Amino acid sequence: MSTFLLTFLVFSPLLGILLIAAISKEDEKNLKRLGILGTIPSxxxxxxxxxxxxxxxxxSRFAVKIDWITFANLRQFDPNLFAVDYELAIDGFSLIMVILTAVLSTLAAIASIQIKKEWKGYFILLLLLEIGMLGVFTAQNLVLFFIFFEITLIPMFFLIGKxxxxxxxRAAYNFLLYNxxxxxxxxxxxxxLFARIGTTNIEALRHIMTVGGVSLIxxxxxxxxxxLLLAILAAxxxxxxxxxxxxWMLRVHVQAPPPVVMLHAGVLLKIGAFGLIRFGMGIFPEQFKTIAVFVxxxxxxxxxxxxxxxxxxNEFKLVMAYSSISHMGIVLIGIGSLNEAGIQGAIFQVVSxxxxxxxxxxxxxxMHGRLKTSFIPEISGLAKSMPILSGFLLAGAMASLGLPGMSGFVSEFMAFMGLFKEQPVLAAIGAIGIILTALYLLRAVLSMTFGKTESTAGGASHDINGIEYAPVLVLLSLIIIIGVYPNILSTPLKGSIEAIMLGIGG
Known part of the structure; x- marks a missing residue:
């Protein structure tokens, strides 16, 4: 049973898809319930x-390998030569990414109660997106990784465009074009790699490209x-x-519905970091060392x-979109430091x-659902009309700017500590961005929560309520737990980081 657990984890949203497909598209209540329940097994x-x-x-007991596709009859020489198997496996790094995906998928499904139309198609696509994301982080060969990677593109295109x-x-087509x-x-x-080496198994590639082996065709x-490394960096x-x-990402963050942006900013962007670490550093460690400063x-x-x-x-969504670009810079800083502290900080930043x-x-x-806008000059006095939402908004901003006791502080501290050890001048220049982060977040949040109250719509009854508390409380709790007790992440990551450091000779 244990060998099929990863398969169940990845494909269990299909159960939700089948149940949703079986009921009427007008049954809003049950469609939303099944949309949420479909994410629970994972x-x-x-x-x-x-x-x-x-x-x-x-x-290791959860790894699964099943014969799938053979491109040449060479099994008498090597049973894995020019064969693509159905392979799933998980280690500490991918475990953290799987949990992040599963948690955010459930919370995004809860947030999708805001969706006002065509719930059947929406939740089918949302669950299909979750399958793709979970598959990306558990695939053990590059072909399977690529298939799951492509699966994420299809539902995202329609979720944005519809x-x-x-x-x-325009945002949907830009997303599709760039990706x-x-x-x-x-x-x-x-x-x-497949033509030259004869395998797409990630562990085999890592071994052959760093140590050498008989499978090198x-x-x-x-x-x-x-x-190849530069191509991976570009991809x-x-x-x-x-x-x-x-x-392309700016348009997606502004134009996509908020639950979809939760998954896009929370998980899909992180596939880029996962790929750079897993494949860039993992398969080409010697070459990566020479471009680390460039990264x-x-x-x-x-x-x-x-x-x-x-x-x-002046558009709060754009503030957060550019903030995502800025914070992904911290991931690159950590990776580029090429030491244990920096790489751990980069992975912490991915999760944080x-x-x-x-x-x-x-x-x-x-906020947009209540006020019909997220344009900063049009919003003020939220602290009076929506005090609870304003408090959570300020807490989120504090976490993003790296307040001690929250996850953002741990990740930024470790990433910069790693870079200061290797490139102190570059790290000092980058530290200016931390100051700017406090400036743009506090400028945006404080101008909306305080200021003139005349432009604020609604009253206290429009504040956050009911099931809307669930995503906020869960996310804020996790942010604080990681900030106070970072070992909850560092312990599972220990083996993965040791393997990376061994590959690069650290």
Whole structure:
């Protein structure tokens, strides 16, 4: 049974899809209930895996491998040669990402009570998106990873284009165009590796590319290795996104419905970081060492560019979009430091920003639903008309700017500590972005919560209420727990980070 748990975890949202497909599209109440319930099995499975890992420090028993596709009859030489198997596996890093995905999927489904039309199609696409995201983090070969990666694009395109705001179609096509280019680049990398090495198994690739082995069909020159690494950087850099490949993301953050942005900012952007760490650093460690400073420079550019642009925005969604670009710069800074503190900080930042961004975009959705706007100059006095929402909004801003005792502080501290150890001048320049983060967040939040009260719509009855408390309280609790007790993440990550450091010779 344990070998099929990962398969159940990844594909259990299909149960929800089938049940939703069987009921009337007009049955709003049951469609929303099934949409939420469809995410629960994956959530329970992921928490079980975390509990099992905490007790045994081993997840190898859950790995599954089934013969799937064979491209040549070479099994007498090597049973894995030119074969693509159905392979799922999980380690500490992917476990954390799976839990993040499962938690945010459930909370996004709860937040989707705001959706006003065509609930049947919406929840089917939302659950399909969850399958793709869970599959990305558990796939154990590059072909399966690519398939799940592509699965995430299809529902996102329709979720943005159908249920988004005024310029939703443009945002959807921009999303598809940029991510499609990234997918094409990634596919070329996978094809070259498969043709040259004869396998797409991630562990086998890591071993062969770093140690060497008999499965190497055709030698890969150093020049080709650098070319493949740069292609991986471009493919996942679009997803992260790295400046200047970021413009599509701004439109998605502004035009997509808030529950979808919760998943986009909280999980989908993090696939970029996951890919850079898992494949860039994992498969090409020697080559990655030589471009680490370049990656750190890109991180500082992201951090400062996003912070400066966020400082001058009047649309709160754009403030948060540029904030995401800035915070992804911290991920690059941590990766580029190429030491244990920095890499751990980068992964912490992936999780921390996922939770904080989901919290703030959920609150933006609630606020927009009440006031019909998120344009900062049109909003003021929320502290009087919506005191609870205002309090949570300020708490989210404090977490995002790195208040001690919250997850943002831990991740930023470790990432910068890693970079200060290797590149102190670059780290000092990047630290300016931390100051700017406080400026743009406090400017936006305080101008909306205080100021003139005449422009504020609604009364106390419009404050956050009912089931809307669930996403806020869960996300804020997790942000504080990680900030106060970071070992909840660092313990599962220990083995993964040790493997990365061993690969790069750290």
């Amino acid at each position: 959530l329970i499975s992921s928490l079980y895996l975390y509990n099992y890992y905490s007790e045994t420090n081993d997840l 249920w988004g705001y005024l310029e939703k179609e 499609g280019v990234g997918s094409a680049i990634l596919l070329v990398v996978i094809m070259i 055709a030698p890969i020159s150093e020049t080709m290795k650098y070319g 996942f850099g679009i997803k992260l996104p790295i400046f200047p490949l970021h413009t 750190a420079v890109l991180g500082v550019i992201n951090l400062l560019y996003g912070a400066f642009l966020a400082l001058i925005q 920003h996922g939770l904080i961004a989901a919290l703030l975009f959920f609150l933006i959705g609630v």
